[in-house]
Amino acid sequence: MSILISDAWMLPQEGFLKQKYDILVEGEYIAKIAPAGTIKCPAAKVIQGNGSLALPGFVNAHTHSAMSLLRGYGDDMPLMSWLNDRVWPLEAKMTPEDVYWGSLLSCLEMIKSGTTAFADMYFFMDSTAKAVEESGLRASLSAAIIDGETKDFQEKVELARIWQGKADGRITTMLGPHSSYTCSPARLQEVMEAADEYDLAMHIHIAETQSEIEQIEAAYGKRTVQHLENLGFFAGHHVLGAHLVWLNAAEIDILAQNGVCVAHNPQSNMKLASGIAPVPAMLQAGIKVALGTDSSCSNNSLDMLAEMKAAALLAKVGTLDATALPAAKVIEMATENGAAALDLPQVGKLEPGYKADLILLDMNKPHLAPLHDLASQVVYAANGADVKTTLVNGQVLMQDYEVLVLDEAKILSEVKKCCKNLFYR
Amino acid sequence: MSILISDAWMLPQEGFLKQKYDILVEGEYIAKIAPAGTIKCPAAKVIQGNGSLALPGFVNAHTHSAMSLLRGYGDDMPLMSWLNDRVWPLEAKMTPEDVYWGSLLSCLEMIKSGTTAFADMYFFMDSTAKAVEESGLRASLSAAIIDGETKDFQEKVELARIWQGKADGRITTMLGPHSSYTCSPARLQEVMEAADEYDLAMHIHIAETQSEIEQIEAAYGKRTVQHLENLGFFAGHHVLGAHLVWLNAAEIDILAQNGVCVAHNPQSNMKLASGIAPVPAMLQAGIKVALGTDSSCSNNSLDMLAEMKAAALLAKVGTLDATALPAAKVIEMATENGAAALDLPQVGKLEPGYKADLILLDMNKPHLAPLHDLASQVVYAANGADVKTTLVNGQVLMQDYEVLVLDEAKILSEVKKCCKNLFYR
Numbered sequence: 001m002s003i004l005i006s007d008a009w010m011l012p013q014e015g016f017l018k019q020k021y022d023i024l025v026e027g028e029y030i031a032k033i034a035p036a037g038t039i040k041c042p043a044a045k046v047i048q049g050n051g052s053l054a055l056p057g058f059v060n061a062h063t064h065s066a067m068s069l070l071r072g073y074g075d076d077m078p079l080m081s082w083l084n085d086r087v088w089p090l091e092a093k094m095t096p097e098d099v100y101w102g103s104l105l106s107c108l109e110m111i112k113s114g115t116t117a118f119a120d121m122y123f124f125m126d127s128t129a130k131a132v133e134e135s136g137l138r139a140s141l142s143a144a145i146i147d148g149e150t151k152d153f154q155e156k157v158e159l160a161r162i163w164q165g166k167a168d169g170r171i172t173t174m175l176g177p178h179s180s181y182t183c184s185p186a187r188l189q190e191v192m193e194a195a196d197e198y199d200l201a202m203h204i205h206i207a208e209t210q211s212e213i214e215q216i217e218a219a220y221g222k223r224t225v226q227h228l229e230n231l232g233f234f235a236g237h238h239v240l241g242a243h244l245v246w247l248n249a250a251e252i253d254i255l256a257q258n259g260v261c262v263a264h265n266p267q268s269n270m271k272l273a274s275g276i277a278p279v280p281a282m283l284q285a286g287i288k289v290a291l292g293t294d295s296s297c298s299n300n301s302l303d304m305l306a307e308m309k310a311a312a313l314l315a316k317v318g319t320l321d322a323t324a325l326p327a328a329k330v331i332e333m334a335t336e337n338g339a340a341a342l343d344l345p346q347v348g349k350l351e352p353g354y355k356a357d358l359i360l361l362d363m364n365k366p367h368l369a370p371l372h373d374l375a376s377q378v379v380y381a382a383n384g385a386d387v388k389t390t391l392v393n394g395q396v397l398m399q400d401y402e403v404l405v406l407d408e409a410k411i412l413s414e415v416k417k418c419c420k421n422l423f424y425r
Numbered sequence: 426m427s428i429l430i431s432d433a434w435m436l437p438q439e440g441f442l443k444q445k446y447d448i449l450v451e452g453e454y455i456a457k458i459a460p461a462g463t464i465k466c467p468a469a470k471v472i473q474g475n476g477s478l479a480l481p482g483f484v485n486a487h488t489h490s491a492m493s494l495l496r497g498y499g500d501d502m503p504l505m506s507w508l509n510d511r512v513w514p515l516e517a518k519m520t521p522e523d524v525y526w527g528s529l530l531s532c533l534e535m536i537k538s539g540t541t542a543f544a545d546m547y548f549f550m551d552s553t554a555k556a557v558e559e560s561g562l563r564a565s566l567s568a569a570i571i572d573g574e575t576k577d578f579q580e581k582v583e584l585a586r587i588w589q590g591k592a593d594g595r596i597t598t599m600l601g602p603h604s605s606y607t608c609s610p611a612r613l614q615e616v617m618e619a620a621d622e623y624d625l626a627m628h629i630h631i632a633e634t635q636s637e638i639e640q641i642e643a644a645y646g647k648r649t650v651q652h653l654e655n656l657g658f659f660a661g662h663h664v665l666g667a668h669l670v671w672l673n674a675a676e677i678d679i680l681a682q683n684g685v686c687v688a689h690n691p692q693s694n695m696k697l698a699s700g701i702a703p704v705p706a707m708l709q710a711g712i713k714v715a716l717g718t719d720s721s722c723s724n725n726s727l728d729m730l731a732e733m734k735a736a737a738l739l740a741k742v743g744t745l746d747a748t749a750l751p752a753a754k755v756i757e758m759a760t761e762n763g764a765a766a767l768d769l770p771q772v773g774k775l776e777p778g779y780k781a782d783l784i785l786l787d788m789n790k791p792h793l794a795p796l797h798d799l800a801s802q803v804v805y806a807a808n809g810a811d812v813k814t815t816l817v818n819g820q821v822l823m824q825d826y827e828v829l830v831l832d833e834a835k836i837l838s839e840v841k842k843c844c845k846n847l848f849y850r
Contacts, residue, residue, distance in 0.1 A: 383808045
């Protein structure tokens with residue numbers, strides 16, 4: 001089926017004037033982009049842009065979608081008591097059913113706020129995969145791998161193999177060694193061997209907190225990034241590293257030289273008081289820095305527009321330089337770099353030949369007026385509620401604020417039940 | 426007229442159970458609050474809460490509302506070139522008409538995002554006052570006073586006297602000496618004398634940037650707060666100080682001892698790379714710290730819910746303490762402390778006898794589910810687009826997302842015209 005998105009703004013880019021455009025979608029791909037009013041395709045379903053801004057859908061490069069079930073349950077607490085007293089006791093009681101509904105709630109939130117692809121790491125990956133399949137979203141899924149499991153480890157590798165390329169290619173997978181403080185060098189070795197054997201990428205938490213660095217240094221005599229490099233974790237692998245907050249210059253070089261992709265999670269790093277990641281320095285070194293929300297339990301939102309603003313603002317105050325991380329660069333992080341981090345070719349740009357993963361942002365709102373600069377408006381003034389239309393892989397998931405693929409009332413009511421059961425189970 | 430808001434959540438507070446409530450508004454005041462279903466008032470207009478959360482309206486304690494005209498015009502620039510090359514040339518061309526429409530655009534944005542009162546400092550104060558009068562909002566207005574004006578200075582004092590208590594008391598005024606780097610000690614002295622003579626409060630920028638501190642030290646041999654104290658600026662006056670980023674412990678003591686109210690502007694301080702204000706330390710010292718967005722030119726949004734999240738997150742990462750500035754305290758800053766900063770008695774709480782300045786937050790949304798903790802949900806998950814109903818002084822300004830008092834299309838079109846004229850004038 002063809003879809004014609006007519007009369008939409010696009011961000012200024014090389015060869016594009018500041019004017020409105022028509023975008024023709026054919027099947028899963030963007031087929032053509034031309035000045036508004038010039039594409040004629042009588043057979044196409046027409047979506048009126050009405051002066052909305054067309055953007056590539058956002059790529060949330062690091063989240064744990066099922067944790068939406070715990071949103072707001074234990075904020076403003078010290079990290080370890082939050083985990084020990086709140087998160088882990090409930091996670092221990094979670095069923096595949098819970099993970100399914102929690103993931104679906106997050107998929108719904110993402111569709112509504114313009115995220116079209118996400119990288120997820122959690123347990124009961126089958127359940128999240130099922131939710132992704134139904135939602136129409138694109139996702140790179142990894143089952144969290146830790147020490148002390150043998151049969152489980154094999155099953156998780158198997159899950160990655162089974163789901164790779166499923167749902168018309170919308171689901172891809174990575175292996176998910178949780179971190180170097182929950183995975184011994186031996187376990188990381190096994191994961192790397194499986195990655196090599198089955199040609200899989202790896203998604204891992206790296207250098208999130210200062211105490212992690214101390215712990216790794218005490219155990220292995222090296223800081224996290226250097227420890228992982230020593231193990232051969234980076235060389236020859238596609239690695240999606242989440243957080244990368246505590247880095248020195250030598251470690252930034254290691255990441256750059258090995259092509260490690262970084263998921264920066266500014267709001268989670270602020271809320272959990274982890275620290276300020278050296279994003280401008282990483283970008284300067286040529287690292288593909290993408291953007292993630294982390295879970296709605298440590299954020300507590302999956303709104304990538306809010307995350308983009310936080311990224312820009314945190315970089316500026318962190319360096320005391322108002323020119324650090326300008327708006328257009330942040331948009332690149334949330335789209336192109338996200339696609340690179342998830343290893344998704346032909347995703348992350350609005351160009352013919354790219355996958356039709358795109359959104360329309362409704363610019364006809366008081367808080368988005370007047371319109372001096374499209375990129376500034378997106379990053380500094382818009383929020384997730386301004387997304388009116390979301391397409392993934394050429395399918396319309398939301399049109400004019402109406403989600404077409406999921407039953408919102410049903411999801412909200414099932415989530416309520418899951419939470420009740422979690423507490424009384 | 427009586428208005429009955431039925432079946433709404435309220436934040437947990439002493440003497441309140443976690444249950445839903447009815448809120449009866451009579452005239453300008455909250456008359457009664459009782460468990461849902463128990464207030465009978467057949468004559469009242471009923472607003473169904475439907476499980477929304479009732480909150481005191483937000484008080485934006487520092488903004489320049491007319492600057493919405495420049496939203497997004499010159500972001501990611503060094504402060505001085507942004508001011509010299511972008512802001513000041515356009516401000517020099519602004520007319521009272523421009524300031525009127527810019528202020529009205531901000532009033533519209535504030536109504537839609539749940540702000541019910543704001544402190545404004547700008548020029549052409551008459552125009553902003555007219556916009557506030559029409560919008561139904563509450564505001565404390567001050568005309569920015571600088572050096573090198575004599576007739577203007579007298580006129581600005583006169584404006585403060587004329588508008589004090591106007592619009593059924595919704596408009597109050599302060600004198601607005603811009604800062605100690607734009608006002609000489611002699612000018613500040615004149616302002617203090619006028620404040621004493623006419624019993625007026627003062628709204629001023631203090632210690633926003635490190636370079637300001639250096640400039641004041643070079644000129645007067647003291648840091649900003651100490652310089653102002655020496656001049657007698659604090660003692661015996663109601664002072665609303667904006668920013669207060671660069672403070673040492675002695676200065677925090679001075680502010681506390683003199684009852685100076687502080688408008689903290691986290692997103693502006695981040696975006697302009699001003700620095701991180703020591704908010705937890707100020708609160709600890711007993712200072713009433715309120716919350717402001719600053720202008721939509723340095724933010725670029727007037728969404729107080731986003732500002733609340735930024736305040737909480739910035740305090741945590743700034744102190745590397747995840748327990749700093751918990752959600753309930755941030756809500757207090759955005760409501761009660763804001764009312765104190767604007768010197769508005771009987772504003773900022775939902776209690777009988779308080780002014781009926783209140784909002785309903787729509788909790789029936791995927792990104793606000795599930796509901797474990799109301800305060801967490803407000804601060805960490807909600808945004809301005811979740812505000813569905815706004816009342817000020819007992820008048821309904823917006824009901825179920827429909828603004829009843831202003832013509833949105835007209836404002837957007839007039840703002841467009843103003844901007845066009847500003848550029849080509």
